[in-house]
Amino acid sequence: MNGQRLRKVYQLLFEAHGPQHWWPANSGFEVMVGAVLTQNTAWRNVERAIAALKAANALSPEAMLDLSDAELARLIRPSGYFNVKARRLKALCRWYLDHGGRRRLRHWPTEKLRASLLSVHGIGPETADDILLYAFDRPVFVIDAYTRRLLGRLGHPHAQAAYDDFRMSLESTLGQDERLYNEYHALIVAHGKDVCRPKPRCEQCVLSTKCEFGSGT
Structure with a gap:
């Protein structure tokens, strides 16, 4: 996935879920x-x-x-x-x-x-x-099960790679931007919990037209 496509995914997730205000903590x-x-x-x-x-x-x-x-x-x-x-x-x-x-x-x-x-x-x-x-507040993209599942279904070639390989692939594509990483990861988690579940709710997904899994291809 190139940077343009990854940023489009971010835009669609942000429009669907809004700002997540992560991490919820006082310090x-x-x-x-x-x-x-x-x-x-x-x-x-x-x-x-x-x-x-x-x-x-x-x-x-x-x-x-x-x-x-x-x-x-x-x-x-x-x-x-x-x-x-x-x-x-x-x-x-x-x-x-x-x-x-x-x-x-x-x-x-x-x-x-x-x-x-x-x-x-x-x-x-x-x-x-x-x-x-x-x-x-460091520009490090967090890789978790939600990230692997969502971006894997969207066809990211490194979604099942070793942790650091996938992380560095996303960071090199998106550039060093901790604010983007913060919101992007939070949005992926929100989408993974509510929509892109192990048994996904593809009919509710704003990414369905871009998703190989949801389209059945």
Whole structure:
């Protein structure tokens, strides 16, 4: 898919769904916590876990590290896999504080920051890129299941390629634009949840005339 076609897809999605105002959070650190909690669960469950952290005055790296693993797991229980995620959150908090927090990390080059995030226990490429894009405003396109499904059905040749190959293909085609990436990814998720499902609602899709899957070809 060339840049013109990818931007047309974006335009149609934006007209259909409107601005998404992602990521829904009050701080960059809250975005980071949400990126871990949303692994393998729906966002509504993440919201419940974050609300519990806020109610316990535990939505800071220092407060989380002061909790026992069991206490933190109890607070984030609505997000599922809570014991695993508690350990991952603590690893992320230690990394964050050890490197000076946002005050220092925001000055790091994107590739250095990404590589360091990927060294943290439980942080894979998708979670790292969520953090880079939505917490640090870096031009990194997030590849998730919605992106692969939608762009794969639209015929993107790299939709089933390795994560970084697909990511870099989109970034090189669209250019370095974090605002575009932010809204584009959010729109893909909205469309993937409501329309381009595993069993798609092609009759409701604004992209149906451009889609190989929907047209049956």
